[in-house]
Amino acid sequence: MAATRFDVLGIGNAIVDVIARTDDAFLAKQKMRKGTMRLIDEAQAAGLYDAMGPAVEVSGGSAANTIVGAASLGARAAFIGKVKDDELGRVFAHDIRAAGVAFATPPASAGPSTARCYVLVTPDGERTMNTYLGAAQDLHPNDIDPDAIAAAQIIYLEGYLWDPPHAKEAFLKAAKIAHDADRDVALTLSDAFCVDRYRAEFLDLIRAGTIDLVFANERELHSLYETADFDTALDALRKDARLAVITRSERGCLIFESCENALASGPGSGLTVARRQTSGVGKTPRRSGIRASRL
Amino acid sequence: MAATRFDVLGIGNAIVDVIARTDDAFLAKQKMRKGTMRLIDEAQAAGLYDAMGPAVEVSGGSAANTIVGAASLGARAAFIGKVKDDELGRVFAHDIRAAGVAFATPPASAGPSTARCYVLVTPDGERTMNTYLGAAQDLHPNDIDPDAIAAAQIIYLEGYLWDPPHAKEAFLKAAKIAHDADRDVALTLSDAFCVDRYRAEFLDLIRAGTIDLVFANERELHSLYETADFDTALDALRKDARLAVITRSERGCLIFESCENALASGPGSGLTVARRQTSGVGKTPRRSGIRASRL
Numbered sequence: 001m002a003a004t005r006f007d008v009l010g011i012g013n014a015i016v017d018v019i020a021r022t023d024d025a026f027l028a029k030q031k032m033r034k035g036t037m038r039l040i041d042e043a044q045a046a047g048l049y050d051a052m053g054p055a056v057e058v059s060g061g062s063a064a065n066t067i068v069g070a071a072s073l074g075a076r077a078a079f080i081g082k083v084k085d086d087e088l089g090r091v092f093a094h095d096i097r098a099a100g101v102a103f104a105t106p107p108a109s110a111g112p113s114t115a116r117c118y119v120l121v122t123p124d125g126e127r128t129m130n131t132y133l134g135a136a137q138d139l140h141p142n143d144i145d146p147d148a149i150a151a152a153q154i155i156y157l158e159g160y161l162w163d164p165p166h167a168k169e170a171f172l173k174a175a176k177i178a179h180d181a182d183r184d185v186a187l188t189l190s191d192a193f194c195v196d197r198y199r200a201e202f203l204d205l206i207r208a209g210t211i212d213l214v215f216a217n218e219r220e221l222h223s224l225y226e227t228a229d230f231d232t233a234l235d236a237l238r239k240d241a242r243l244a245v246i247t248r249s250e251r252g253c254l255i256f257e258s259c260e261n262a263l264a265s266g267p268g269s270g271l272t273v274a275r276r277q278t279s280g281v282g283k284t285p286r287r288s289g290i291r292a293s294r295l
Numbered sequence: 296m297a298a299t300r301f302d303v304l305g306i307g308n309a310i311v312d313v314i315a316r317t318d319d320a321f322l323a324k325q326k327m328r329k330g331t332m333r334l335i336d337e338a339q340a341a342g343l344y345d346a347m348g349p350a351v352e353v354s355g356g357s358a359a360n361t362i363v364g365a366a367s368l369g370a371r372a373a374f375i376g377k378v379k380d381d382e383l384g385r386v387f388a389h390d391i392r393a394a395g396v397a398f399a400t401p402p403a404s405a406g407p408s409t410a411r412c413y414v415l416v417t418p419d420g421e422r423t424m425n426t427y428l429g430a431a432q433d434l435h436p437n438d439i440d441p442d443a444i445a446a447a448q449i450i451y452l453e454g455y456l457w458d459p460p461h462a463k464e465a466f467l468k469a470a471k472i473a474h475d476a477d478r479d480v481a482l483t484l485s486d487a488f489c490v491d492r493y494r495a496e497f498l499d500l501i502r503a504g505t506i507d508l509v510f511a512n513e514r515e516l517h518s519l520y521e522t523a524d525f526d527t528a529l530d531a532l533r534k535d536a537r538l539a540v541i542t543r544s545e546r547g548c549l550i551f552e553s554c555e556n557a558l559a560s561g562p563g564s565g566l567t568v569a570r571r572q573t574s575g576v577g578k579t580p581r582r583s584g585i586r587a588s589r590l
Contacts, residue, residue, distance in 0.1 A: 049389055
């Protein structure tokens, strides 16, 4: 195997979060379901922004946040995602690079503006997210840099990538390059509603071996196998997935490798397994209690 | 006197803060003086942004922050300041309106982008500020809405307005309209270096009665009268100013009205004077221990 330049390379929606405090009445009035993410179009984004309170802007995005977390732990990290050549796009590019992550995806010069996620935080600490995908929808296969992919030990993708129309082609291209270079491909299922939208495709990817490593929380796992029983869902995933990490909030996380594939001593198995109490927020390697020994 | 629509109307630089953590070594390398504000041009802004860490964007500006504070205390508040019609300009406009402040200054359609202040926060909590004035420099006298000024009990201006070339003309126009409508005009001296840049002009404004109410901290007061002795500076201000509020960090604040003007029972004197311990941060009415009884 050739030498790596990156321990991990993420591909995801490049998003700037617009975070404001709110209350339950506002969520009800806006017909939002607390604690979930929904997609909104440009007109909805404008209407919501008008209605919501003063906000703070922070670079976000599910996989991007995870990659920044990995970089903060010392990993050599890279990210691929699409912004527009506008002010928020420059904010995103600055922030991820300033965090030590290589980010070279060319920004879109035309089309919709950089993606924004309007995050409404209620007094109970729950985050309710409304995502305008904007320029993130324009992530195309030609944004996938084959050299960067082949130089990364693991590529890490978010389930949310299935929302923008061309991103899944970009993802499949990246997965093929990675496997041809003997690298591993990881997928986080993102959220239970995302799994609901793309269940069949995610299962196909996992069963076909396009995905080597699956990250999921309990709700996503239940959604994937359409069951309310954890053990049933877990047994199903054990049959389908080569390697999986299930985060369980206060119950820590569960990690397994498929017996059939018997990869305990093979490539990609260099993971230190640990159970820890987690805060149940986010999916960075630190929080989910897994840390790649090669990072 | 006609009825008011606003308890207070601020005029100031409309700025989005770009806030990042840093350390003393970074400040030294960038030749910054800790705890102060300096003006930077577009090239310096670009260089600094490249060098600094991941940041958070929050609407800011000295007078704008004060006006938002007044609105949060229940005041009917308005603000005049110049942004560009760009993303950060829309962020500023959203945030100040969402805080309940009337903001109707038309954004610039061309020229430099919305002003940004790069705020570097060291572990000791000190803020070191680098301001790129951008579109704020294009605040012109024709941005002053005479009806809004005449309908505000007090207009509140920041000393930093003397930095953009045309803003002082806008300020003088607003002060004349306010006085013709029998309203009061307040000025905050902003910072000791700002006073250093415009000492003669500030003294002229105060002595000529263009300013009815002066806000200053001790350092600004010392700078105004070029003395290290507080009592000497205070005596000088007592002679010059009609009404003044001096904030003194842990020693609370000092408020006086000029005896010569004998305005204790005249218009504009409806202020409840109080001495309180303050946190020494910011200059909102709450923190400085003064609260207009008509608010």
